[in-house]
Amino acid sequence: MVTTAADIGVLMAAVATPYDADGEVDMGLLTALVDDYAKRGVEGIYCCGSSGEGLLLSPDERTAVVETVVAASEGRLPVVAHVGALSTREAIALAQRAEQAGASALSMIPPIYYSFDAETIVAHYRAVLDAVDLPLIVYNIPQFTGTEFDVVTAGALLDDPRVIGIKQTAHNMYALERMKAAYPDKAYINGFDEVYVPAVAAGARGTIGTTVGLQIELFRAARSLLDAGDLPAAQRVQRRINHVISELVAVDVFPAAKYLSGRSAGGAGVLGDCRMPFRPLTADDRIRLDRLAETLDGYLAEL
Structure with missing residues (x-):
């Protein structure tokens, strides 16, 4: 059970949501993916976020994904369920169902589309909590x-003991450092894999990322080098992480x-394409990504 910032995993994978040939969520593949991540050293699973296409899933699908990830983790990994939604009512329902499913903690974007002031956004979060x-x-x-949290705008939430941290998917290292300085007991978790090393230097506890599951071995190597005080070597590993990311982008x-x-979970492409309006990958895209896989394998072999 996650109760404090210290309980949150350090290197967490933002898991993709697999689909079968009919475009339905494939729970068997999701189970295989989570099991492989646990065996390879991933330290937590974040589901139904950006990488998991959470806002493209129905509420029932989102709940089923959380249930499957919790079952597949078998207590080995904390599971953070993203429950952000357009309405407070839907976010509450998703949060309650995630809790019933056994999620370790929740995560949530602020309400989107409509323009809300800071007080309204805080009230939205508190209603869910x-x-x-x-x-x-x-x-x-x-x-x-369209909403950016910093030491001022996030202050009312960080003052709440039920809020144990922030997933900082932003390049603003100054904002991260200022929040860390003002609220040192909270967990600041990097959300952009390409700045993992800089974010740790600015005060991040770890990372929740799209590519963590792809290259957990590189992230673990970077962390070990940072712990050993070898910043230049950690930066070299970050450059390899970033080469992979730049090709994906x-x-x-x-x-x-x-x-x-x-x-x-069985082979490149087996998880299916992302749902529309994402465009399907082309044959050329797949060739390029297969070449990238060979490069990544080379990086991992050198470890």
Whole structure:
């Protein structure tokens, strides 16, 4: 059971949601993916976020994904369920169902589309927290939501003991450091894999990322080097992580990462394409990603 910031996993995979040939969620593949992650050293699973296409899933699908991930983790890994939704009512329902499913903690983006002031956003979070007994990690992803949390705008939430941290999916290391300085007992978790090493230097406890499951071995190596005080070597590992990321971004990061993530559940591409409006990968995309897989295998072999 997650009760404090210290209970949150350090290197957590934002898991993709697999689909079968009919476009339905494939729970068998999801189970295989989580099991492989646990065996390879991933330290937690974050489900139904950006990488998991959470906002493209129905509420029933989101609940089923959480149930499956919790069952597949078999107590080996904490499971954080993203329950962000357009309405407070839906977010509450998703949070209650995630709690019943056995999630370790919740995470949530602020309400989107409509423009809400800071007081309204805080009230939205508190309404969800009041409806459950699970701790919550605020999901700060301003490029998608239009709301950016910093030491001022997040203060009312960070003052709440039920809020145990922030997933900082933003490149603003200054904001991260200022929050850490003001609220040192909270967990600040990097959300952009390409700045894992800089984020740790700024005060992040770890990372929750799209590519963590793909290259957990590289993240573990970078962490070990940081713990040993060898920053130049950690930076070299970060450059390899970033080469993989830049290739994924050149294709389309979420569909591309999902394609390669299938290697953990039976083979590249086995998880299916992302749902529309994401475009399907082309044959050229797949060739490029297969070449990237060979490069990644080379990086891992050198470890």
